[in-house]
Amino acid sequence: MGTLFRPFSTPPATKTTHFLQSSTPSFTILETHFRSSRTTSCRIQSSNKFGDFLDLKPETKAEFLDFDLPCFNPSRRSPVDVVIIGTGPAGLRLAEQVSRYGVEVCCVDPSPLSMWPNNYGVWFDEFERLKLENCLDKIWPMTCVYIDDHKTKYLDRPYCRVSRKKLKTELLQRCVSNGVKFHKTKAWKIEHKEFESLLQCEDGNELKASLVVDASGFASTFIEYDKHRNHGYQIAHGILAEVDGHPYDLDKMVLMDWRDTHMGNEPYLRSCNSKLPTFLYAMPFDSNLIFLEETSLVSRPVLSYTEVKKRMVARLRHLGIKVRRIIEDEKCLIPMGGPLPRIPQSVMAIGGNSGVVHPSTGYMVARTMGLASVLADSIVECLGSTRMVRGKPLYLRVWNGLWPIERRCEREFYSFGMETLLKLDLNGTRRFFDAFFDLDPHYWHGFLSSRLSCGELALLSLSLFGHASAPSRFDILTKCPVPLVRMMGNLALEAI
Ligand SMILES: Cc1cc2nc3c(=O)[nH]c(=O)nc-3n(C[C@H](O)[C@H](O)[C@H](O)COP(=O)(O)OP(=O)(O)OC[C@H]3O[C@@H](n4cnc5c(N)ncnc54)[C@H](O)[C@@H]3O)c2cc1C
Numbered sequence: 001m002g003t004l005f006r007p008f009s010t011p012p013a014t015k016t017t018h019f020l021q022s023s024t025p026s027f028t029i030l031e032t033h034f035r036s037s038r039t040t041s042c043r044i045q046s047s048n049k050f051g052d053f054l055d056l057k058p059e060t061k062a063e064f065l066d067f068d069l070p071c072f073n074p075s076r077r078s079p080v081d082v083v084i085i086g087t088g089p090a091g092l093r094l095a096e097q098v099s100r101y102g103v104e105v106c107c108v109d110p111s112p113l114s115m116w117p118n119n120y121g122v123w124f125d126e127f128e129r130l131k132l133e134n135c136l137d138k139i140w141p142m143t144c145v146y147i148d149d150h151k152t153k154y155l156d157r158p159y160c161r162v163s164r165k166k167l168k169t170e171l172l173q174r175c176v177s178n179g180v181k182f183h184k185t186k187a188w189k190i191e192h193k194e195f196e197s198l199l200q201c202e203d204g205n206e207l208k209a210s211l212v213v214d215a216s217g218f219a220s221t222f223i224e225y226d227k228h229r230n231h232g233y234q235i236a237h238g239i240l241a242e243v244d245g246h247p248y249d250l251d252k253m254v255l256m257d258w259r260d261t262h263m264g265n266e267p268y269l270r271s272c273n274s275k276l277p278t279f280l281y282a283m284p285f286d287s288n289l290i291f292l293e294e295t296s297l298v299s300r301p302v303l304s305y306t307e308v309k310k311r312m313v314a315r316l317r318h319l320g321i322k323v324r325r326i327i328e329d330e331k332c333l334i335p336m337g338g339p340l341p342r343i344p345q346s347v348m349a350i351g352g353n354s355g356v357v358h359p360s361t362g363y364m365v366a367r368t369m370g371l372a373s374v375l376a377d378s379i380v381e382c383l384g385s386t387r388m389v390r391g392k393p394l395y396l397r398v399w400n401g402l403w404p405i406e407r408r409c410e411r412e413f414y415s416f417g418m419e420t421l422l423k424l425d426l427n428g429t430r431r432f433f434d435a436f437f438d439l440d441p442h443y444w445h446g447f448l449s450s451r452l453s454c455g456e457l458a459l460l461s462l463s464l465f466g467h468a469s470a471p472s473r474f475d476i477l478t479k480c481p482v483p484l485v486r487m488m489g490n491l492a493l494e495a496i
Contacts (some may be wrong), residue, residue, distance in 0.1 A: 090351025091215030
């Protein structure tokens with residue numbers, strides 16, 4: 001703990017709301033609620049004969065780190081090297097990595113000390129490689145996938161929940177000791193001159209920078225695209241809940257539960273689920289505390305949020321999970337796949353708006369933590385040296401640093417994975433994951449963590465076909481040609 005750190009404060013209740021930009025569905029509201037000593041308002045309504053947890057109102061209490069952040073002086077006339085918009089995981093990690101080399105950084109965020117709202121899950125090996133394993137708050141030694149009522153896969157790969165508090169505190173402390181300054185406001189508009197950018201802020205100040213990096217998340221309005229944005233969407237409803245009990249083993253994180261027996265008495269839900277399936281993601285903390293998230297892995301157009309919640313109610317009722325209290329909830333919508341931002345452009349991007357979200361899974365945190373240091377190297381090469389690369393050459397270097405041709409091609413493979421998943425119904429999805437988790441761990445670990453080369457991805461595809469059942473091969477042969485041809489076309493375009 002650095003000397004500037006003090007314990008948490010809990011100011012009055014507020015709601016954290018993120019709006020996606022207007023081209024995306026308008027209901028992405030992320031609310032996070034924290035443990036409260038006042039539990040009466042969260043008790044289950046005995047009048048509700050279905051035990052429908054949706055009636056429970058979590059007590060909304062935003063939490064803030066109590067930390068003395070060094071303020072940026074907005075009246076300064078000379079440009080700062082780098083302004084980063086947003087202090088989410090992506091923005092703070094980049095600030096920390098760039099500032100290590102003495103490059104000046106100013107982070108702009110309306111609330112840099114707010115706790116991050118999302119519940120982040122990562123594979124242990126990913127955070128271990130990043131030397132961030134001290135920022136985890138729970139490790140499950142094994143992971144499991146319920147394919148159906150008769151088949152469960154046990155995966156020998158530990159999974160973890162990130163401690164938002166520890167990770168944000170760690171990154172803030174490193175930033176502060178590297179000299180990063182913070183400006184508490186919202187970025188409004190960016191104007192570009194030949195060798196610098198002017199960032200207009202909501203508080204009326206204008207900040208000059210050699211480079212502006214946008215890390216404001218999926219809702220960013222600063223990043224431009226030159227292709228049609230045909231995202232898929234992951235949509236999910238999650239609760240951290242106190243329950244009477246649950247059927248899951250405490251030493252196993254449930255990555256996916258594809259069982260659908262809870263649809264027995266719900267013909268309408270069953271037929272929709274058969275076409276557009278959802279699964280349960282569960283992190284059992286103890287026998288009475290569990291994070292549960294009903295998730296549509298990817299859909300286009302996005303599956304209705306109400307439908308997701310109805311399925312979750314039916315599932316929990318069938319599993320006999322009676323929710324006593326909701327400690328936090330999250331309403332999750334993640335745009336996945338689609339084209340990369342225009343490369344290059346005068347604003348750099350990192351995080352949710354930069355294309356680094358895994359197109360087939362929606363995971364991003366571990367990858368962004370890793371890629372931030374790659375981007376930092378390119379920034380430092382231009383701004384940290386005496387070479388003083390500015391303007392267009394700088395933008396080209398940093399965009400190509402994050403998205404060199406090989407990484408763009410790899411992303412085409414991951415997007416092909418998303419397009420394939422979009423075409424599979426429940427049974428097809430089950431067969432797919434049955435074969436996928438039978439692959440050599442090098443391949444499935446690497447695929448889920450975005451660390452396979454194009455050659456390895458091609459071998460994975462062949463191996464997946466080899467492991468697939470006859471119906472699954474039929475799915476691949478009948479449903480994949482169009483996405484495959486599209487991927488080949490995109491790869492050819494990238495190569496030109
Ligand atoms: C509910 C949910 C759960 C997720 N779970 C996982 C998971 O388990 N594992 C995983 O790998 N990924 C997960 N993701 C995906 C992804 O990792 C997260 O969305 C992640 O928070 C993205 O980080 P970010 O830093 O890019 O953006 P954000 O976390 O969204 O942070 C953006 C920051 O920018 C600030 N900001 C916004 N606009 C402005 C502005 N105009 N000016 C200044 N500041 C601004 C905001 O205040 C915020 O601090 C999840 C996503 C969601 C929505």
